[in-house]
Amino acid sequence: xxxxxxxxxxxxxxxxxxxxxxxxxxxxxxxxxxxxxxxxxxxxxxxxxxxxxxxxxxxxxxxxxxxxxxxxxxxxxxxxxxxxxxxxxxxxxxxxxxxxxxxxxxxxxxxxxxxxxxxxxxxxxxxxxxxxxxxxxxxxxxx
Amino acid sequence: xxxxxxxxxxxxxxxxxxxxxxxxxxxxxxxxxxxxxxxxxxxxxxxxxxxxxxxxxxxxxxxxxxxxxxxxxxxxxxxxxxxxxxxxxxxxxxxxxxxxxxxxxxxxxxxxxxxxxxxxxxxxxxxxxxxxxxxxxxxxxxxxxxxxxxxxxxxxxxxxxxxxxxxxxxxxxxxxxxxx
Numbered sequence: 194x195x196x197x198x199x200x201x202x203x204x205x206x207x208x209x210x211x212x213x214x215x216x217x218x219x220x221x222x223x224x225x226x227x228x229x230x231x232x233x234x235x236x237x238x239x240x241x242x243x244x245x246x247x248x249x250x251x252x253x254x255x256x257x258x259x260x261x262x263x264x265x266x267x268x269x270x271x272x273x274x275x276x277x278x279x280x281x282x283x284x285x286x287x288x289x290x291x292x293x294x295x296x297x298x299x300x301x302x303x304x305x306x307x308x309x310x311x312x313x314x315x316x317x318x319x320x321x322x323x324x325x326x327x328x329x330x331x332x333x334x335x336x
Numbered sequence: 337x338x339x340x341x342x343x344x345x346x347x348x349x350x351x352x353x354x355x356x357x358x359x360x361x362x363x364x365x366x367x368x369x370x371x372x373x374x375x376x377x378x379x380x381x382x383x384x385x386x387x388x389x390x391x392x393x394x395x396x397x398x399x400x401x402x403x404x405x406x407x408x409x410x411x412x413x414x415x416x417x418x419x420x421x422x423x424x425x426x427x428x429x430x431x432x433x434x435x436x437x438x439x440x441x442x443x444x445x446x447x448x449x450x451x452x453x454x455x456x457x458x459x460x461x462x463x464x465x466x467x468x469x470x471x472x473x474x475x476x477x478x479x480x481x482x483x484x485x486x487x488x489x490x491x492x493x494x495x496x497x498x499x500x501x502x503x504x505x506x507x508x509x510x511x512x513x514x515x516x
Contacts, residue, residue: 232510232513232514233510235509235513236506236509236510236513238451239451239454239455239458239509240455240502240505240506240509242448242451242452242455243361243455243471243474244474246360246361248353248357248476249356249357249360249366249369251352251353251356252370255352255356255370255373255374256348256349256352258374259348259374259377259378260345262374262378263344263377263378263381266378267381267382
């Protein structure tokens, strides 16, 4: 152990400062431990709520209401006329088909309700002529 | 009365308690649990003719109960998200401000109610499979094999799901109480 004044002072100074630092750390770790224990206790109490949940007793009207609902949803439906039951999916499909056919009809038929088959065959003829024309040739056919 | 009606009534009598309590474990609310139980039996009536006996009828019924309960919770979550958006833009629902019914010990019931809400929030943050396995394991009347059949998985998978659910719940609750 150094015996110079400086060394002794240094030693004494650390001795003086050691005690509060050590006691602060000890207090802090005890505080943290208690804090953790409190949190763990709260977590355990919350998780045991499920175990403490008493089973539900059925309402005495439950089955009556259920059978009334079954009669409402299935009882009348069984007796109804086929035409009275509207399934919206079928209706939507019908609308889509109508739009498709309508569009096709507008394309095929002109304003006078004459089928445009002549127009289509002219288009096809023109198409073949176009393909053999000089404009679309890959090479120069002129001798 | 047809044979289907007779069968349906006997199934309701046999399974109504389990179905309603299964739903109750998920939604923590009596009215919602009863409504869901009704939906389960309506679905059962609708699909009874199509039941192919690949599993036990009871397994099938409880599977419907779990599915309906999870769907209900998803709907509530969407509604909450939408209502918080409404609050942001200044459109509020007056029914949300209705005070809870009075109680003899309001402080105690409020504390328990708050704890229950915290638990519900933590449960709702779990994946569906973990939540279902955990809640079914907490309910009397379900063996591990039955839970595995309901969830269409193995017993070891159920054990793993329950273990992970407990761990995740603990983590979430710990974080919540630590931040408070």
